[in-house]
Amino acid sequence: MFELSVTRFIAAPPELVYRIWTERTTEWFAPRPYQVTTAEFDLRPGGRSFIVMKSPEGEEMPMEGVFLEVVPNERLVTTDALAPGWVPQGPFMVAITTFEREGAGTRYTARARHWTEEACKQHEAMGFETGWGQVADQLAEIAEGE
Secondary structure (H helix, E strand, C coil): CEEEEEEEEECCCHHHHHHHHHHCHHHCCCCCCCEEEEEEECCCCCCEEEEEEECCCCCEEEEEEEEEEEECCCEEEEECCEECCCEECCCCEEEEEEEEEECCEEEEEEEEEECCHHHHHHHHHCCHHHHHHHHHHHHHHHHHCC
16 A cells, blocks of 8 residues: 555544544644645535645645545544545545544544555655644644643
8 A cells, every 4th residue: 555644642532632633623734834724524424525725825725525434533534536426536545544542642643545656655755744744743732732
């Protein structure tokens, strides 16, 4: 499999981390100085996932897909291979996000699985580790501050 991943221990319970992930996405999902201007989730299999990131220069980058699996407080799986209504679109990845209880905290893991080695290498070259690592840190900062 062509997978990239980041993991963090977050000193907050999975229920809180999941709630911040799903309800406060605009606060942490983009690596600073980028920002998220829109985050709309229909949290059910087949439900829409829609996020718009904005660069410091003002360029908007919409990302649309669907949820494949939703297990509250435990796991979210999305893909950009499909738009709502199961409409195929140009795939890049499947994202698998898990929130595993670890003591009093959460082992947060975000995985990006790609269809091809080329897509995986492209994502890595785009700064996957730095970007996804930074947003994991931003999520932890909010959750641990609650």
